[in-house]
Amino acid sequence: MERTFPSLLARMQELKDLQGVIGLATWDQETYMPAKADDARAHQLSTLQGLHHERLVDPRLGEVLAWAAMQPDLDADQRAMVRVLSHERDRAVRVPHALVKALAEAQSRALAAWRQARKEKRFALFQPALARILELRREQADAYGHEGERYDALLEGYEPGMRVERLTPVLTALRDALIPMVAAIAAAPRKVPDLFEGRHFDGEAQWRFTLRLLEAVGFDLEAGRQDRSIHPFTGGTHPLDVRLTTRIDESNPLNALFSTIHEAGHGLYEQGFAEAHYRTPLAAAPSMGLHESQSRLWENVVGRGRAFWEHFYPSLRETFPQALAGVDLDTFHTAANRVSPSLIRTEADEVTYNLHIVLRYELELLLIHDRLPLADVPAAWNERMRRYLGVTPPDDTLGVLQxxxxxxxxxxxxxxxxxxxxxxxxxxxxxERALPDLTERIRRGELLSLRDWLRTHVHRQGFRLPAEELIHQVTGRGLTDVDFLQYLRGKYSALYGTSL
Ligand SMILES: [Zn+2]
Structure with missing residues (x-):
């Protein structure tokens, strides 16, 4: 490798191409791959991941990155590329090969034990495998390095720049605000019935409707596609090849509608990276939290909003004239925002959802710090479920093993x-501050102005800045629960006819 930026760029492009092919093989594994190809695909993926790792930890790449970091004539994007790739490489280099291998083995044992434990509804069957995973992850955190807070080193892998010291006060305050809010909604006079029981929503008609939604939010179906999978996800090979999946449930259309809008939010982010960043480390979100902000903004804030359905509900009713007979807009909108403390995180509404997360975060900290005996984990889980959500898992599969x-x-x-x-x-x-008539536009079905605003301020920025710095740049302040709580209070006070 020459000590020139073009030769460094060529390596960046090669790494991104390998990731793209891994993305394609993974997407195929979840969508169209024949069942018998399971083992073959696992080998292919592991070979590709091995190649990617080898090219990343290559000492010559380390030398060129160190050289590039000292060059005063690189532009801001080039410097950001060097910073992002150096960070990724440093983390990869710090973990000894033996530990990587031990972790892979421990994971496959833990997955098998977790499946068995779920079947028998007994956490104890998972406990030894979990103990091993924790031991190795602590070791890995120390290998990555940290300033006394082990969990930071693990958090860094998903949310670069975020620290326990910063996160804990925000999540604790959020928890303490949500617990009484959930209780107040449960006590509210207005009850929301389960609307769709016993109704049938044709799968093909649902599919066609989700494609219309993708078009409406501005997802480019010539630079991506939608298919079906058991668990919806967003993958792909490149910003011009983004793969979304959705899940159709003929007894409840909300699954497909909101899975599609959620994944479209991820997909718009992927399609929105700047062309100049394609095949470089900057064509990426700076964190998983920021990526998730895009899916949740579209799914919850926009897609579960009244203005959105004022526009789309008439055509949804035309699509399902029988199944939605007698269901007016308000009833549908309320049903799409039903708040109900439940056992399962993935089925939780947006008010209770974060309490499921805080519970897990608190237990993870205790586990990584080795301050909670593993045998006590189910009890600690159940006790928090009672305290935060007022529900008690009847068994471990509906609790700690979910x-x-x-x-x-x-x-x-x-x-x-x-x-x-x-x-x-x-x-x-x-x-909303930038587009004062945003609600009106959504009511008219004009969603592209919001997409374009996000494109300019978030998507096209790629990985130029760490997530919280980008948020600060766009919103005027960093991580806060103020906007989220205000949003929930406004929306759910109206929906439940109570003052939250
Ligand atoms: Zn998501």
Whole structure:
């Protein structure tokens, strides 16, 4: 490798291309791959990931990056590319090969144990595998390096720049504001019935409606596509090839509608990266929380809003004249925003959702600090469920075993969901200040002005700045729960006819 920027750029492009192909193979694995290809695909992916890792930790790349960091004549984007790739490479280099291997083995054991434990509804069957995962993740955190707070080193992998010291006070205040809000909604006079019970919504008609929604929010179907998968996700190979998936449930149209809008939010972000950043480290979100802010902004703030359905509900009713017979706009809108403390995070509404996250975050801190005996984890989980949400899991499968994340070893991931919610509300407020007639535009179905505002201020920035700095630049302040709580209070006071 020459000590020139073009030769460094060529390596950046190669790394991004490898990631793109990994993305394509992973997307295919979840959508169209025949069942018998399972093992073959696992080998192919592991080979590609091995190649990517080898090219990333290559000492010659380290030398050229160190050289580039000293060059005064690079422009701001080039400097940011060097910074982002150096950071990624430093983390990869610090973890010894033996630890990487041990983690991969521990993960596959933990996944198998987690599945068995779920089947038998007994956390104890998962406990030894989890103990091993935790031991290795602590070791890995120390290998990454930190200033006394181990969890920071893990959080860094999902939310670069975020620290426990910064995050804990915000999430604790959010928790303490949400608990009484959930209780007040439960006590509110207006009750929201489960609207869709016993009704049937044709799958093909749902599919066609989701494509119309994608078009309306400005997702480019010539630079991406939508398919079906069991768990909806966004993947792809490049900003001009973004793959979304959705999930159709013929007994409830909300799954497909909101999965599509959610993934479209991720997809718009991916399609919105600046052309000058394609095939470089800057064609990426600076954090998972910021990525999630885009999906949640579109799904919740826009997609579950009344203005949005004032425009789309008439055509939804035309699509399902029988299933939606007798359901007016207000009833539908309320049903789409039903608040109900529940056991399962992925089914939670936007008021209770963050309490599920705070619970996990608090337990993760205790576990990483080795301050909670593993045998006590189910009890600690259940006790918090009671305190925060007023519900008690009847068994471990509906409680502590519900998420796959810990079996994957993904400690530090959960908080990014809450950050996504908080950032989404702050960004939407900033958009409202910039586009004072935004609600009116949404009511007319004109969603492209919001997409373009996000494109300019968030998407095209790529990974130029760390997430919270970008948020500060766009909204005038950093991480806060103020905008999110104000959004919830306004929306749910009206919906539930009570003052929150
Ligand atoms: Zn998401």
């Amino acid at each position: 998420d796959i994340h810990w079996a994957w070893g993904e400690f530090g991931y959960f908080p990014t969901y809450a950050l996504g919610n908080l950032y989404s509300a702050s960004l939407y407020r900033a958009a």
